Amino acid sequence: MAPSPHDTSGAARLPRLSLRGITKHYPGVAANDHVDLDVYPGEIHAVLGENGAGKSTLMKVIDGLVIPDEGTMRWEGEPVDFASPAKAHKRGIAMVFQHFSLFETLTVADNIRVALDAAHARRLAARIRDVSARYAMPLDPARYVHTMSVGERQRVEIVRCLLQAPKLLILDEPTSVLTPAAIDALFAMLRTLAADGVSILYISHKLDEIRTLCDRATVLRDGRVTGQCDPRVETTASLARMMIGGDLPHPVHRAAHAGRAALVVDALDVPASDPFGIALRDVSLAVRTGEIVGIAGVSGNGQKELLAALSGERTVERSEAITLAGEPAGHLGPRARRVLGLAFIPEERLGRGAVPEMSLAENTLLTMRAPPLVVHGLVRASRVGSRTEQTIERFGVKARGPGDAAQSLSGGNLQKFIVGREIEREPLVLIAAQPTWGVDVGAAAQIRQTLLDLRERGVAVLVVSEDLDELLEISDRLAVIANGQLSPAKPIRETSAEEIGQLMAGTGTREPQQAAAALVP
Amino acid sequence: MNEVAQIVVLTLAAGTPLVFAALGELVVEKSGVLNLGVEGMMLVGAVASFIVAARTHSPWLGVSAGALAAAALSLVFAVLALSLRANQVATGLALSLFGVGLSAFVGRPYMSVVIEGMKPLAIPGVSDLPGVGKLVFAHSPLVYASIALFVLVHLFLYRTRAGLVLRAVGESPQSAHAIGYDVIGIRYAAVLFGGACAGLGGAFLAVAYTPSWVEGMTAGRGWIALALVVFATWKPWRVMVGAYLFGSVTLAQFQAQAAGVEVSSQWLAMLPYVATIVVLAIISRDATMIRLNAPASLGRPWHPAG
Incomplete structure (x- = not known):
């Protein structure tokens, strides 16, 4: 024994x-x-x-x-x-x-x-x-x-x-x-x-x-x-x-140098898409370059719907409701929004963030269809391979190489890869949904640090997460989504756990007790 | 009134081969397996039932033989596609081609044989009642069997635990395996059931509908059955609607030909197929509906990992 x-x-x-x-x-x-x-x-x-x-x-x-x-x-x-x-x-x-x-x-x-x-x-x-x-x-x-x-x-x-x-x-x-x-x-x-x-x-x-x-x-x-x-x-x-086998890295959080608004949501209304969905009502938000805005909330309060509207998976009739890099983008699909400088890290890694059966190299190619990876419509396999290799190396992804199928990676490793792939596109706006869900402490700290580094480089970052500790750690401003409505984003220092808890409870939220109790000690 | 009854009897009869084949295929597809061999299995069922009925002079033995022969053919598919993980589309197509050839070969000596087909139900007194008697009590026994099959399939899929497990296997074999179900075994059972049903559809054609054997006598009904399942968004009652729609248009075009309509018969012969697909395509536009009813892992090979 x-x-x-x-x-x-x-x-x-x-x-x-x-x-x-x-x-x-x-x-x-x-x-x-x-x-x-x-x-x-x-x-x-x-x-x-x-x-x-x-x-x-x-x-x-x-x-x-x-x-x-x-x-x-x-x-x-x-x-x-x-x-x-x-x-x-x-x-x-x-x-x-x-x-x-x-x-x-x-x-x-x-x-x-x-x-x-x-x-x-x-x-x-x-x-x-x-x-x-x-x-x-x-x-x-x-x-x-x-x-x-x-x-x-x-x-x-x-x-x-x-x-x-x-x-x-x-x-x-x-x-x-x-x-x-x-x-x-x-x-x-x-x-x-x-x-x-x-x-x-x-x-x-x-x-x-x-x-x-x-x-x-x-x-x-x-x-x-x-x-x-x-x-x-x-x-x-x-x-x-x-x-x-070593000490934990600690994210470094410096003061924000927020610039112009890169992503603006103005009075966005989205009707519920199915009988159990949540309708978004009068959602307004601005994310400026060089800052991280967090959206907190209990799961099922409209996060899914908001992310679909922001990523372009669900287009909005009034195209001015969403402005990306100064351009009305509400009517644009995901690809047109990516061209405007949007990068998106979805909640579901397999099936939305990556095609499970395809290799990492192919998954890289799917989101970067422009030169130098594709020239005159032809794929430059060696460039795709080295680009993928670079992502794997830079973000410490545990994989044998660019030929590994996305689904063969563990959850955290795949997340590191997806985050890396999105960041390497040099986006203007990055939207991340539950970026460290199911990711171990080491990798989570690394991903948070990456988000903070992006902010330093002048990227507008929006993080939607149910992990409040994470949001409090990295966000400059924090908004709360409850029952399809978004509270005004407040600077972290001007808000308190009690206030966020009350906002998460909202009026008419599905789970008032849990949400209220969530943050009030 | 008698004419209405006549039309109903003929419509139901014309739709019945499709009801059998499509309900069987629906169960197969609900388990996540795509068997494109329906046409071949129907033909093998038809020829086997005809030969046995001709030899034994018993239409019922013939029908049983048709179901068994087609189930045996589907077992070949199951071994190739489920145990040996061959591509389901290719295996199914091969099965159809094989069934067409095999039935033509085996059936050659029986081309001009005449048998006494299965008699429609005749309950003395009742079946002769004016109107209702013919409308309700004068169909072929297999027509009643096909309607009973519809009720059973519906109850099985949506009211029983076994049906729930079958749908779960078609949705996500890996999850079903993870919670302890024998995915391959369940899929084998579904494929054999689908084979037997296709065989019944073929047998109905050969021993009841037009008691005779003609090469390729299913005339593409196996393919229509496959399309029906998809356009019916995997819902049994829609399969019934589609099958009887096919039956009624078949009937209408026969009438039109008999009346000497100025349209070439090839165009008229096309009508049942076109009408069925168009109508079903229109009623199945709802994307949410398709998403909820389509077996998510349809046609994808799966095998437990070691």
């Missing part, structure tokens, strides 16, 4: 799950290299590591999605094979995925029903409402998943797992799109579950969360276990050092 430093009674207690020597090679990389892991009943166990450290692969091994090359697994003391997700679920393993495993054309209730045994599926709508209300994760069982934002989808995943009454609950980055109040509620719930004997494997990059929530942590770096510790007695800095 491997030593378990925290658990002194380890000899007496039987681990619920015990992994030994798990090794999984993918072409060119060892995703897991002889990983040992013990999880005891009633324990909240953190798995820490940077993007590409092998955390997700390890979780997929436990869940039966990936069969390792070597290694053994014991479940409640019995040796078991690495069969299939179906067998893992029978054992009582439930997983909340980082890239969701939801069905977009089905309703919330059907998405949950399809994952439950027939016996569990009775009186489902009522139980969904019950569980989602108890844990402050409001869900309407009749809604279609494709109309939901990322944050709302995550709630569906979590509620689905809870209704399976699991023995081992795996959560891959569960809090990245939850409000602070919802996170507190989630933690309270996880502690209750743990007290009832449920084992919890918790993957997160948020070191503070791990310190407040978890009993034990296993740290992975480059596929190997580099340490085990009790996160409650560690500091954020010491955890970070174990994880990245």
Whole structure:
């Protein structure tokens, strides 16, 4: 047995799950290299590591999605094979995925029903409402998943797992799109579950969360276990050092030198596009060169609609409603707006930010169709390759090369690549939606620093995020979106958490209590 | 009144091969598999049912043989496209060509054989009632079977757990696998069901509609069935509308030809196909509707990763 430093009674207690020597090679990389892991009943166990450290692969091994090359697994003391997700679920393993495993054309209730045994599926709508209300994760069982934002989808995943009454609950980055109040509620719930004997494997990059929530942590770096510790007695800095093998970079925030307005939104009205959508009402905003404007708000309050209108995916009838670089742009599509100097980092990395099946080089080419990459309509493959190589190198993307398919990269690495690709276009205006969602601390700090550097270089940056800490850290001015209406952007120093909390609650917002409680201590 | 009943009987009969084939294909596509071999499977079903019916003098044995033969052919598709991950479009097209050739080859000795076809339902007293009797109680048994199939497919897809799982598999096989479903097994079942349905459609043509065997007797109905599924935005009731529309225009153009309309018969023969597609294209303009009903992973090979 491997030593378990925290658990002194380890000899007496039987681990619920015990992994030994798990090794999984993918072409060119060892995703897991002889990983040992013990999880005891009633324990909240953190798995820490940077993007590409092998955390997700390890979780997929436990869940039966990936069969390792070597290694053994014991479940409640019995040796078991690495069969299939179906067998893992029978054992009582439930997983909340980082890239969701939801069905977009089905309703919330059907998405949950399809994952439950027939016996569990009775009186489902009522139980969904019950569980989602108890844990402050409001869900309407009749809604279609494709109309939901990322944050709302995550709630569906979590509620689905809870209704399976699991023995081992795996959560891959569960809090990245939850409000602070919802996170507190989630933690309270996880502690209750743990007290009832449920084992919890918790993957997160948020070191503070791990310190407040978890009993034990296993740290992975480059596929190997580099340490085990009790996160409650560690500091954020010491955890970070174990994880990245060095100190955390800290973003440098200098005073703003805001110039002329590069992106102006003037009394923008957009009707809801589907029955569950939010209509934007009288939205006005100006982003000047050399400043970062943040938009805070609880998921599902019009962020999706605003981003679609700004990126040009949804055009606006009154073209003066959106002015880009002095030109009316409301009627222009995404490509025409990019020509005017807009760069856009969407919330969904796969499918919107990048074509999953295409290589990184091809994804680069798709957003840069002008010379020097394309000359007289012909693609200059070597230039595309070296340009992609440059992005990979400059932004520290972990990939074998420009030929890697976008979907083969981990979430954070792909995000670094997309951010890099957009920035290399030298935009005038950059719009970023949830730029560090699901990205580890090191990469997140790097992305934030990149945004700050852009601001120094005179780019107008608009960041739409549900991570309030992030917005408070990098924004010069902050606006709040609630129920399709945007508050005036106020300089960070002239606002307070209380004020933002009240704005997030808004009048007629879907989740007044959560939003209000989110920021008022 | 009797003429109305006659028109209804003929319209339903003309639409029934499409109802079978298209409902079967709809279930296949809902599982995320695109089987373009419908025409071939219908022909194989038609020839198999005709041969067995001619040999045994039992139309019912013939119909069962048609369904089984077409299901067997669809199993070939399933092995190639699902287990061996061959391209679904190419495999389906090959299946259609193969079915056309095979049925022509096997059916050659039966070209001029005459059989006694399946009799329409005749309930003494009831079927002879004026008006209603003929309207409701005098169709071929397979016409009732096709309507029952519609009800069952609809209930299966939208009212049962198994139907929910099938739709989930067609939407996102990776998610369905992640929550523990046997994607390949479910798709096999769907493909076999679709094959059997296409076989029933062919069998209806050969032993009930025009009891005879003629090379290529489905006349492109398999392709129309494929188009129907798409233009019906994968909704069973729209498939029914399309199929009976096809049936009624088929009937109308026969009438027109009989009446000696001054339009060449080729143009008239085109009408059912054109009318069906135009009408369905118009009623299925709604993009949200398509997005909600189209199986998102249609035609994409998927296999569990190791």
